[in-house]
Amino acid sequence: MKTRSKRYKKCVEQYDRQQRYSVEEAVGILKKLEGLKFTETVDLSVSLGIDPRRQQVRGAFSLPHGIGKEKRVIVFAEGDKAAEAAEAGAVEVGGQDLVKKIQDGWSEFDVAIAVPAMMRFVGRLGRVLGPQGKMPSPKSGTVTDNVGAAVREFRAGKIEFRNDKGANVHAPVGKRDFPAEKLVDNINALVEHLLVLKPAQAKGVFMNSATLSSTMGPAIKLAIR
DSSP: OOOOOHHHHHHHTTSOTTSOBOHHHHHHHHHHSOOOSSOOEEEEEEEESSOTTTOOOEEEEOOTTOOSSOOOEEEEOOHHHHHHHHHHTOSEEESHHHHHHHHTTOOOOSEEEEOGGGHHHHGGGHHHHTTTTOOOOGGGTOBOSOHHHHHHHHHTTOEEEEOOTTSEEEEEEEETTSOHHHHHHHHHHHHHHHHHTOOTTOOSOSEEEEEEEETTOOOEEBOOO
């Protein structure tokens, strides 16, 4: 059994872990709990009513107030598109040379973007980037010819998400030191976006449950539709 810290145990005593709170109430509770010595990330976890073997919920979304962290973005492109990506702030830009660099073990980036013409080379990285959640995909907006705009959006905190094998979606929604109203806006915006992505084949309740938590903090149940 996992041993919880005194801080964690003290936190869970300050609210009812079985009650489902409104987003506003949950954010209020989270911000009152004792935090860690660094600025924690706030995460939203949603259990979806889908069959993950046949249905998938994935995509990318720009939160109204970002996530409080600038992401390191790389781009697979050449020529004018490479120049466009570099100007937009990509930390690394390249073609087959960049593919080889990653194959050799380099992974100091958060998001990978590729122009469609480069995917025949980037496809070789499926086994490397796939498990890391970094493989470029049209569905997440990371395979595009509009690389300048994509780099700027993801650098600013555009998030990517996809359900796991248990039909759960986990996504950051900001930092613990965000004003409460900004966290509420981000959470509500992401929930609304997820609702739009309900697969046509999914029957019954789409969002079974949801929780809000900070880094290494206890989960607070949310009252969602």
